[in-house]
Amino acid sequence: MMEEESIMEEERVVSLRDVYRDGRRRPSVRAEIFSWIKTIGGTLVAVFLINMFVLRTVEVQGSSMYPTLAHGERIIVWQLFYFPDFSDIIVLEHTDGNLHVKRVLGTPGDRVDYVDGEMVINGEVISEPYIALEPSTNGFTFENLCHIRNGFDECNVIPEGYFLVLGDNRNRSGDSREYGLIHESQVMGRATLRFLPFSEFGIVN
Numbered sequence: 217m218m219e220e221e222s223i224m225e226e227e228r229v230v231s232l233r234d235v236y237r238d239g240r241r242r243p244s245v246r247a248e249i250f251s252w253i254k255t256i257g258g259t260l261v262a263v264f265l266i267n268m269f270v271l272r273t274v275e276v277q278g279s280s281m282y283p284t285l286a287h288g289e290r291i292i293v294w295q296l297f298y299f300p301d302f303s304d305i306i307v308l309e310h311t312d313g314n315l316h317v318k319r320v321l322g323t324p325g326d327r328v329d330y331v332d333g334e335m336v337i338n339g340e341v342i343s344e345p346y347i348a349l350e351p352s353t354n355g356f357t358f359e360n361l362c363h364i365r366n367g368f369d370e371c372n373v374i375p376e377g378y379f380l381v382l383g384d385n386r387n388r389s390g391d392s393r394e395y396g397l398i399h400e401s402q403v404m405g406r407a408t409l410r411f412l413p414f415s416e417f418g419i420v421n
Contacts, residue, residue, distance in 0.1 A: 271295065272405065274307050274315055280383030280390065281305070281317050283348045284420070290412035291317075291420055295405035300379050302326075305407040305420055308381065308398055317407060318391055319346075322380025327373050330355040330393070333386075344384075351386035356393050366396040379403070 272293045276285045284305065285291065293307045300306055304320045321335060322328040329336040333351040335344055361380070362371030374380060378397040383389025392398065407420045 272307075273411075274317070274404075274407075276317055277314070279388050280385050281319070282385040282388075284319075284346050284384045285317060285407075285410065286416075289410055289416060291407045292409040292411060293405040294408045298403070298405050300400070300403055300406070303421075306381065307404045307407060308402045309404055310402070311395070315404065316381075316390075318381035318383055318389075320379050321382050322374050322392075322397075324376045324378060325373050326380070327358050328361075328380050329358050330382075331357075346384050347386065349385070349387060361392060361396060 272295060274291055274293050276287060276289045279287055300320045302320060302323055306318060306320055308316050310316045327338055334341050362368050377400045380392045380397055382391045410416055410418055410420050
């Protein structure tokens with residue numbers, strides 16, 4: 217009799233360990249492991265999708281955007297539903313396979329000329345306060361850039377789906393003066409925030 221009561225008491229203790237204080241049954245170890253796997257897997261998928269389609273971090277390479285952005289700084293790029301606008305700083309996928317950070321200075325329908333260090337858009341000279349050094353590079357005419365670099369037969373203005381991009385450091389930038397207009401399919405997104413180094417944390421513009 218005493219042995220039966222002892223066995224019943226042990227079974228009761230074991231069963232109580234499998235029940236939470238609120239009366240819900242405690243999940244098995246296998247169930248807990250499976251739950252953790254689902255949580256971690258879901259998190260990884262979410263991070264992957266955000267990185268692919270919403271936000272992405274990019275490290276600035278070179279000095280072509282100095283003084284706006286310096287070599288080695290890290291920026292956040294907004295990708296979702298983005299269409300380039302005038303003066304946006306964008307990240308583009310160059311045909312050489314590298315990512316380039318440049319400023320948009322010509323959008324579809326614009327005519328852009330670069331004469332004697334001055335940017336002329338649709339016949340008007342625009343101010344460029346983000347340029348620290350006096351540009352010493354040769355300018356370009358729109359016809360030269362559009363016909364020779366891109367090979368368009370007729371090109372009075374920037375065609376639909378194309379953009380003209382330049383680096384803020386005009387003397388040390390490979391940009392549309394070198395490889396012509398870029399296509400919208402090359403645009404990854406807009407540089408929105410610089411987060412490293414922390415001392416330079418802030419909005420990119």
